[in-house]
Amino acid sequence: MTADNPPRMVFVLKQELPFLPRELAWLHAPGLGLLDEWALAPYGIDDATDGLYEHRVPPDAALWLAAASLPALFWGLHDWAHFHNHGPLTQRALTELQCDASALSWLWRNRAAIGLNEGRWEGARTDVERITIARYADERMSFDPALLGPDRLREWAETPPSPRV
Numbered sequence: 001m002t003a004d005n006p007p008r009m010v011f012v013l014k015q016e017l018p019f020l021p022r023e024l025a026w027l028h029a030p031g032l033g034l035l036d037e038w039a040l041a042p043y044g045i046d047d048a049t050d051g052l053y054e055h056r057v058p059p060d061a062a063l064w065l066a067a068a069s070l071p072a073l074f075w076g077l078h079d080w081a082h083f084h085n086h087g088p089l090t091q092r093a094l095t096e097l098q099c100d101a102s103a104l105s106w107l108w109r110n111r112a113a114i115g116l117n118e119g120r121w122e123g124a125r126t127d128v129e130r131i132t133i134a135r136y137a138d139e140r141m142s143f144d145p146a147l148l149g150p151d152r153l154r155e156w157a158e159t160p161p162s163p164r165v
């Protein structure tokens with residue numbers, strides 16, 4: 001897993017929303033059985049984060065995620081977390097860390113359903129940790145490895161979600 005956007009990952013539109021830029025899903029995720037479905041344009045992640053918040057559309061009412069690999073699923077979940085964390089991106093490394101932690105926790109919680117064993121999850125976690133360390137270095141901030149520690153992420157994954165307000 002690297003910091004690059006993986007191929008074959010799209011957010012398929014459940015409904016047409018004029019504020020979301022769209023493109024045909026299969027163009028970005030061929031071979032997944034997507035035919036004439038529309039998807040959020042890959043450049044539209046920030047538009048979706050702002051637009052869904054502005055129009056009070058819950059992300060799961062607007063989109064579903066199609067992903068063809070573990071990196072695709074991880075980065076899709078990372079972006080999914082962005083959709084729920086609207087606000088000015090003033091602390092980039094910290095915001096990205098929260099999205100990474102959410103995505104890794106989701107992968108852990110659902111590892112049986114997606115066929116992910118502990119070793120591959122740990123491999124993904126250490127890849128993400130490397131990416132995070134580089135982001136913190138870019139911002140000349142120190143990174144506390146405990147924030148992405150495996151025990152912490154697993155504990156978080158087992159915590160029941162709080163009700164939507």
Ligand SMILES: [Zn+2]
Pocket residue numbers: 078079082096099
């Ligand atoms: Zn991000």
